[in-house]
Amino acid sequence: MDKIIVIIFLMFQFSALKAEETVIPPSLIEQVESGHAESAFFIATAFAEGTMGIEKNLVKAKEWFLKSAEMGYVHGMYEIGKLLYGEALYVEAKSWFEKASEQGHGEAFYRLSLYPIYSLGDDGFDCHKAYELLEQASSRDVKAAFNDYAWMLATLPDKSCRNGQKAWRIFSELQSLYGRMEPIPWAYLDTKAAVFAEIAEFNEAIEVQSWIVEDFCDLDLSANEKAFAESVDQFTQQFSEGGDELCYGAIRRLQSYVQREPWREQPQLNYE
Numbered sequence: 001m002d003k004i005i006v007i008i009f010l011m012f013q014f015s016a017l018k019a020e021e022t023v024i025p026p027s028l029i030e031q032v033e034s035g036h037a038e039s040a041f042f043i044a045t046a047f048a049e050g051t052m053g054i055e056k057n058l059v060k061a062k063e064w065f066l067k068s069a070e071m072g073y074v075h076g077m078y079e080i081g082k083l084l085y086g087e088a089l090y091v092e093a094k095s096w097f098e099k100a101s102e103q104g105h106g107e108a109f110y111r112l113s114l115y116p117i118y119s120l121g122d123d124g125f126d127c128h129k130a131y132e133l134l135e136q137a138s139s140r141d142v143k144a145a146f147n148d149y150a151w152m153l154a155t156l157p158d159k160s161c162r163n164g165q166k167a168w169r170i171f172s173e174l175q176s177l178y179g180r181m182e183p184i185p186w187a188y189l190d191t192k193a194a195v196f197a198e199i200a201e202f203n204e205a206i207e208v209q210s211w212i213v214e215d216f217c218d219l220d221l222s223a224n225e226k227a228f229a230e231s232v233d234q235f236t237q238q239f240s241e242g243g244d245e246l247c248y249g250a251i252r253r254l255q256s257y258v259q260r261e262p263w264r265e266q267p268q269l270n271y272e
Contacts, residue, residue: 037068058083065079078096078111116129154167155194194263
C-alpha cells in the first residue's frame, strides 16, 4: 500500500513539472482501467484535498470516488457517501454507507446512525435503531459513536431511550481511548457532564461544565457558591440576547446542573 502511494505521488509530481495544469498520468489511468480501485481512490483524494500538485476540485473528486466505489473499494464507498450526504442527498448517500458497512467500515456505521437520530431520508426517529448502529461503530473504535451514544442515553426526553449507568460505562470506554496526556475534545467533556447529571452526580457535572464555560467560552465564574449561581444566571441572560450559540448552550446546561436538573434535548440537525 505505502509503496503504491509513493509511486503514484511521484507520477503526479512528474506530471505537475511538465505542465501548469496537472494531468493525471496515463500510466495511472491504465491502472484504473485494469481494475485497480485503489488508484482511482488516490486520484479522488488528491482532487478532494488539493494535494499532489493539483487544485482542489470536488466535482472531480466525486467522479473518482464514485469510480472507486463502483469498483468495490470500501473507502471509496464511504467517501462518495460523505459527499452525497454533504449535498443533502441522504437517500443516495445511505445506499453507499450501507454498502461500506457491509464490509465492516466503522465510520459508515456511524453515518448510518445519523439517519434514525435526525429522521433523515425515509427514516423516522428511532433511538434503539440508532443505538444498534452506534454499537457497531463503537466496536470499531469510532470515537464520535461513543460520544453520541452516551449523550443520547443521558439526555433524550424519552425515558425509554435513557440509561444513565450505561451512558457512564460507554463514556468510560471513550475516555480509555485517549492517552494520559491526550486532550479530550470539549464536545466530549460536555457529554461527560451530561452523563454525570443523569446519574445525579451534580457536583461533578458542575465541575466539568464549569471548565467548558470558563476555558472554551473564556468566562470567569466566581468561586463563591452564591455568586457562582448568580454569575451563571447572568451569563445565561447575556448570551440569550445574542452571541456564540455553542457557549450559550454550554451555559444553559451549567445552569441546569446548578439547579440540580439533568439536561434534556431532542436531537436537531444543524443545516448551517
